[in-house]
Amino acid sequence: MNVHTIYISLILSALLLTGQAQATGTVGDHVNDLQGNLDNYTEEVHWIIDKVDGIVNTYQARGREAAGADGVVDIWEAVDFHSAIETNNVPIYASIWQGLFGVKTAIDNQEHIENVREQQAMLEQSLWQALGAVKMAANYQQKGLLATVESTGASTPVETMDEIKQLLDRVVAKFAEWLPDEATNIVHDTYLTRFEGVEGMLIEQDAALVEDLEKDFNVTLPLAIKDNLSVDEVRGVVLAMQAKLDHAKSLLVEAEKNRQDVF
Amino acid sequence: MKRRSLLKAGALAGTLSNLPPAIRYSLADTPAQSVEQLPPLEGELTMYLGRGEGGLYESILDAIRKRNPGLELGIRRGETAALGNTIVAEGKAGIRRADLFWAVDSGAIGLVDDAGLARALPKDLIGQLNPEFRYPHWAPVSGRIRTVPYNTERLTAGDIPEQIMALADTDLKIGWAPAYGAFQSFVTAMRLLEGNDATIKWLHDMNSRATSYAGELGMVMAVERGEVDVGFANHYYTLRLKSGKPDARVDLAFTKNDAGCLVNASGIVALGDGDLPINFIRYLLTREVQSYLAREAYEIPLVSGVEPPQGLPSLNDISPPAVDLTRLADLRPTLDLMRDAGVL
Numbered sequence: 001m002n003v004h005t006i007y008i009s010l011i012l013s014a015l016l017l018t019g020q021a022q023a024t025g026t027v028g029d030h031v032n033d034l035q036g037n038l039d040n041y042t043e044e045v046h047w048i049i050d051k052v053d054g055i056v057n058t059y060q061a062r063g064r065e066a067a068g069a070d071g072v073v074d075i076w077e078a079v080d081f082h083s084a085i086e087t088n089n090v091p092i093y094a095s096i097w098q099g100l101f102g103v104k105t106a107i108d109n110q111e112h113i114e115n116v117r118e119q120q121a122m123l124e125q126s127l128w129q130a131l132g133a134v135k136m137a138a139n140y141q142q143k144g145l146l147a148t149v150e151s152t153g154a155s156t157p158v159e160t161m162d163e164i165k166q167l168l169d170r171v172v173a174k175f176a177e178w179l180p181d182e183a184t185n186i187v188h189d190t191y192l193t194r195f196e197g198v199e200g201m202l203i204e205q206d207a208a209l210v211e212d213l214e215k216d217f218n219v220t221l222p223l224a225i226k227d228n229l230s231v232d233e234v235r236g237v238v239l240a241m242q243a244k245l246d247h248a249k250s251l252l253v254e255a256e257k258n259r260q261d262v263f
Numbered sequence: 264m265k266r267r268s269l270l271k272a273g274a275l276a277g278t279l280s281n282l283p284p285a286i287r288y289s290l291a292d293t294p295a296q297s298v299e300q301l302p303p304l305e306g307e308l309t310m311y312l313g314r315g316e317g318g319l320y321e322s323i324l325d326a327i328r329k330r331n332p333g334l335e336l337g338i339r340r341g342e343t344a345a346l347g348n349t350i351v352a353e354g355k356a357g358i359r360r361a362d363l364f365w366a367v368d369s370g371a372i373g374l375v376d377d378a379g380l381a382r383a384l385p386k387d388l389i390g391q392l393n394p395e396f397r398y399p400h401w402a403p404v405s406g407r408i409r410t411v412p413y414n415t416e417r418l419t420a421g422d423i424p425e426q427i428m429a430l431a432d433t434d435l436k437i438g439w440a441p442a443y444g445a446f447q448s449f450v451t452a453m454r455l456l457e458g459n460d461a462t463i464k465w466l467h468d469m470n471s472r473a474t475s476y477a478g479e480l481g482m483v484m485a486v487e488r489g490e491v492d493v494g495f496a497n498h499y500y501t502l503r504l505k506s507g508k509p510d511a512r513v514d515l516a517f518t519k520n521d522a523g524c525l526v527n528a529s530g531i532v533a534l535g536d537g538d539l540p541i542n543f544i545r546y547l548l549t550r551e552v553q554s555y556l557a558r559e560a561y562e563i564p565l566v567s568g569v570e571p572p573q574g575l576p577s578l579n580d581i582s583p584p585a586v587d588l589t590r591l592a593d594l595r596p597t598l599d600l601m602r603d604a605g606v607l
Contacts, residue, residue: 155340157318188477192442193342196478197314200503200561203480207508214481262326262555263298 030080031087034138037080041134044079045127051075052103056120060113069107072100085130088137090169092130097176098231099123157198158256161249164194168238171221176231183225183234191217198252205251209244216241293390295566298330298549305333306539311350311361313343313371313529319560320365327546344444347371347592350534354380362535363543365404370448372401372530373589382533385541391548393578396528396565398589403528404547405562407497408581409449411516411523412486414493423493423516427523428457430493431468438482438491439473441606445497445527446479451597452586453522459600466604480504487513495523499561502574515575519582526583527591528565 030037052072059067076082076096086093102119167190174183195217203210216237224237304327312320328336339346343366350361351374359380366372375381381400389397396403411423411430424430430437440446454462476482479496483504486494489512498515505511517524531547533540546552553564561572571577601607 155318155321155338160318191477193314196480198318199478199480200499201318203503204507207484207504207511210480210507211484214478214484218477218481259322259559260555262323263330263551 031084032141034084034088034134034141037084038135038138041081041084041131044081045131048075048079048081048127049124052100052120052123055107056103056113056116059107059116064107064110067107069104072104076100081130081134084134084137086173089130089133090166090173092126092133094169094173094176094231094235095126096123096130097173097178099126101176101178101231156256157201157252158249160194160198161245161252164190165242165245167194168221168241171225172231172235172238175225175234180225180228184222187217187221187225198248201252201255202248205255206248209248209251213241213244213248216244292394292567293387295391295548295550295553295568296545298546298551301545301549302542303333304331304539304542304546306537307335307337308362308535308539308543309337309339309360310363310365311339311341311346312365313346313367314340319556322559323547323552323555327543343367343371344374347374350375350380351378354378359534362533362540364532364534365529365547366531367529368444368448368591369401369403369528369530369588370444370451370592370594372532373592375532375534376400376589377592380532380534382535382540384533384544388541388545388548391566393565393567395526395578395583401530401532401589402544402548403530403565403588405553405556405560406526406528406565406578407445407499407562408517408575408578408583409445409523409525409527410496410498410501411518412483412494412496412501412513413516414486414489414491415512415514416489417492420514420516423518425519427453427518427521428461428465430523431465435492436490437469437473438476438485438494439469440476440479440482440496441601442475442477443479446495447594447597447601448527448591449495449522449525450601451591451594452525452584454597454600455586455590456522456584459596463600463604466601466606470604470606483513487511497527498563498575499572502561502572505574517576517581520584522584522586524581524583525586526563526578526581528588529562530588 030040034041052075055067055069055071059069085096099119099122103116103123106116106119167186171183171186171190174180174186195213199210199213221234221237221241224234310324312324324336324338328334339361341349346364347366347370350364353360355378364372364375372381383399384402388402389399392403396406411427413420413423418435422435424433450462450466453465457465474485474491476485476494479494480500480503482491482494483496483500485491487504487508493516501513501515504513531544533544548566550566550569553566553569556562557564557569557572561575563571563575563578598607
């Protein structure tokens with residue numbers, strides 16, 4: 001798969017989830033005109049980086065109390081770019097939250113400044129990656145690709161597998177946002193409203209795989225969230241599930257080829 | 264405890280007197296049609312389609328589109344209950360966006376029918392359905408029966424009580440998926456058949472020792488593993504598991520004339536004017552579509568002359584209870600009972 005294909009996949013699939021993002025009440029109309037708002041988003045990324053740098057500098061100079069590390073979350077929530085990336089690339093969105101809380105936690109724990117700077121660097125890297133992803137999304141939005149996908153929705157088991165993978169990305173994002181209950185709800189909803197609808201077909205192809213994914217959905221992932229493992233560990237569970245879902249998808253593609261016609 | 268053998272000869276005795284109320288909607292039988300006998304579909308239709316069935320409904324819709332190039336079929340997909348509520352809300356606002364509503368369960372159909380939005384169907388169309396599935400304002404498309412999957416290493420079918428209410432008095436290890444829509448329809452049927460007091464007592468008794476699962480396939484797999492002895496689930500989960508794992512240690516038992524063997528159905532409602540929505544429904548009742556649903560989705564065909572899915576007895580050999588399926592829409596009292604019993 002080339003880079004463009006990967007991006008198209010990420011962007012188009014993320015749009016399927018726009019409805020969920022809007023449920024948070026934070027998405028503005030600007031996300032429907034990404035191209036027209038790119039300058040604003042770019043300015044916001046610079047602003048976030050400057051603001052966070054200010055907090056880290058203050059920590060270095062005057063310590064934890066003066067730094068006010070809670071401010072990193074407020075900074076992020078104040079910008080339009082937040083919803084632009086949330087609606088267009090959930091995995092990077094999760095990395096930004098991971099970076100924000102990385103900086104905040106390192107300061108709260110009064111860690112050595114080098115550790116804080118390391119977290120800051122990871123955050124900045126995620127922000128630039130995010131800006132690149134939004135620019136790419138703007139390009140595809142201009143070509144009309146995103147709106148087409150948004151109005152269609154998953155209609156086949158194979159498409160549903162992709163949708164499930166994207167919802168699992170959102171689980172990581174919400175966990176990275178320190179919203180574990182919301183993350184767990186997405187796991188349960190994804191199981192009941194997506195996976196449960198296709199696992200009957202899948203079990204005819206590979207019963208052991210379904211057994212494995214059943215455990216992932218109902219035990220392994222909820223437990224990883226409940227036990228408050230690190231974002232990387234939760235992401236690891238999700239990545240393993242996504243690999244299994246890819247295998248499941250290939251099985252369903254083969255099964256579809258062998259299916260008899262209706263008429 | 265009263266025991267029985269699975270599907271004894273003669274289980275049909277009394278069936279005709281126990282058929283659901285729909286049978287009283289008496290019509291002349293009309294033979295199931297072939298798609299070759301149907302008129303082409305031409306024009307625009309908007310369908311609200313309840314999510315489910317793993318995309319097999321989509322395959323049917325694609326096949327109908329392919330066969331009818333003059334048909335412009337727009338589809339809005341969503342959760343069945345949510346779409347039913349949307350149609351009712353649109354109706355109250357004097358708007359009609361959907362010409363057809365294909366729902367994966369009949370409860371949502373009842374909601375739309377109760378709101379007076381469903382069109383009356385022609386008698387010749389209704390007459391194609393098996394007598395117990397004839398309703399004036401909606402057409403059941405395919406059926407599924409509640410079953411008691413059991414672990415075959417621990418039990419035989421004869422170990423399962425004939426009555427679902429009696430399961431609460433056994434020492435069997437039981438699995439259930441109470442958050443699951445099909446389970447809640449089953450409890451609704453129990454409430455309608457047995458009354459609130461008996462239902463809440465049953466729920467309470469079962470809740471003290473049942474193991475909960477998120478979904479019914481997961482629960483059937485737990486039965487197969489021996490985690491629990493028996494469970495409650497729609498029939499197709501077990502059939503599909505056995506298809507993928509032929510040596511699976513699970514089989515189906517059926518209770519008798521109670522909610523435990525409720526036959527529920529997906530169904531379709533015509534909301535739009537003219538012949539087109541009605542003729543579209545005719546396609547879903549053809550022998551070809553009914554066979555496809557039985558073969559690929561393990562759903563029960565509801566027209567005469569089409570074989571049930573492999574591994575499932577004929578409906579004639581099962582004694583489902585008399586329940587008007589559209590009454591299963593009345594979920595709120597059921598959820599209240601389940602909460603009162605501490606199940607939800």
